[in-house]
Amino acid sequence: AKEAGKNNCQFYTKGMNATAVNYLLLENDLRRALELNQFTLHYQPQIDLKTGELMGVEALVRWQHPERGLVSPAHFIPLAEETGLIVPIGEWVLREACRQQKIWLDAGKKVGKIAVNLSPRQFRQKNFPGKVEAILRETQLAPEYLELEITESCAMEHAGETINQLNQLNQMGMYLAIDDFGTGYSSLAYLQRFPIQKLKIDRSFVNDIHDDMNDAAITKTIIGLAHSMQLRVVAEGVETEHQAEWLRQRGCDQAQGFLYAKPMSPKQFESHFHGGRFC
Numbered sequence: 001a002k003e004a005g006k007n008n009c010q011f012y013t014k015g016m017n018a019t020a021v022n023y024l025l026l027e028n029d030l031r032r033a034l035e036l037n038q039f040t041l042h043y044q045p046q047i048d049l050k051t052g053e054l055m056g057v058e059a060l061v062r063w064q065h066p067e068r069g070l071v072s073p074a075h076f077i078p079l080a081e082e083t084g085l086i087v088p089i090g091e092w093v094l095r096e097a098c099r100q101q102k103i104w105l106d107a108g109k110k111v112g113k114i115a116v117n118l119s120p121r122q123f124r125q126k127n128f129p130g131k132v133e134a135i136l137r138e139t140q141l142a143p144e145y146l147e148l149e150i151t152e153s154c155a156m157e158h159a160g161e162t163i164n165q166l167n168q169l170n171q172m173g174m175y176l177a178i179d180d181f182g183t184g185y186s187s188l189a190y191l192q193r194f195p196i197q198k199l200k201i202d203r204s205f206v207n208d209i210h211d212d213m214n215d216a217a218i219t220k221t222i223i224g225l226a227h228s229m230q231l232r233v234v235a236e237g238v239e240t241e242h243q244a245e246w247l248r249q250r251g252c253d254q255a256q257g258f259l260y261a262k263p264m265s266p267k268q269f270e271s272h273f274h275g276g277r278f279c
């Protein structure tokens with residue numbers, strides 16, 4: 001802990017203000033959170049815009065902190081990424097999501113694919129495909145029930161390596177999606193070489209489709225781009241029926257957002273799930 005503290009001080013030489021101290025406290029807590037079993041996953045549905053059917057669920061991590069309460073991933077994922085703690089945390093997330101999916105499948109609950117977010121450091125590990133394989137074997141989950149999401153910026157940063165890694169995962173039979181699409185700088189030449197099945201339009205565009213002509217134009221372009229590459233396209237952050245209708249009319253395949261549901265605990269999720277639909 002002392003060593004970690006030292007690194008952190010070096011990192012924050014610009015002045016140990018309240019935020020930096022807070023960050024240090026958080027890092028120490030974060031190190032212990034896995035042992036203390038303080039992480040949980042919440043699940044958010046992805047809905048087919050034409051049929052209303054449930055197509056999948058995205059697993060989103062939360063930290064149940066004894067004093068701070070439920071901590072949002074936006075507050076600890078960047079720190080976890082920086083310290084490398086994201087590797088064991090991400091592994092826990094993947095295992096837990098696969099375990100939950102297997103339970104739902106065995107109970108006859110077809111929630112579609114379970115989507116798991118990968119952080120760059122986790123995805124870039126040389127033996128990452130092997131780790132996924134081991135987790136699938138351990139949880140006895142068939143790969144077709146799993147989907148992995150990497151962000152556009154992560155995918156494009158070392159695009160050559162990305163292709164290698166995605167090819168291995170694709171050959172194992174799982175689905176692959178590019179997250180937060182539209183926020184990074186995509187090379188279309190690379191995008192075409194990625195063996196992926198899905199693009200997720202970032203919610204900053206979806207949010208403003210009715211107020212901002214640029215965002216509407218970008219959203220339309222992404223839908224067209226996805227379809228020209230035979231990819232499914234999902235709009236994130238859909239909050240109103242008006243937005244859903246706009247997306248449906250322009251051929252967007254799926255939607256995810258507060259209009260349908262906030263991310264929920266497995267119990268909450270099950271209480272809204274009836275006969276293949278989410279209500």
Ligand code: C2E
Nearest residue numbers: 060061072073074077093117118119237238239256257258
């Ligand atoms: P993301 O992957 O883009 O996940 C979607 C985020 O948008 C979630 O925030 C979700 O709660 C939020 N969201 C969904 N629908 C709406 C909506 O209609 N309106 C608004 N305003 N927001 C909506 P959350 O759960 O706080 O996660 C934030 C980010 O943290 C995620 O963004 C992802 O980048 C990261 N994250 C979450 N779980 C994991 C994880 O297990 N591993 C990794 N590496 N990152 C994760």
Ligand code: CA
Nearest residue numbers: 058117149179
């Ligand atoms: Ca995501």
Ligand code: CA
Nearest residue numbers: 179180200236
């Ligand atoms: Ca996203």
Ligand code: CA
Nearest residue numbers: 204208212215
């Ligand atoms: Ca905007």
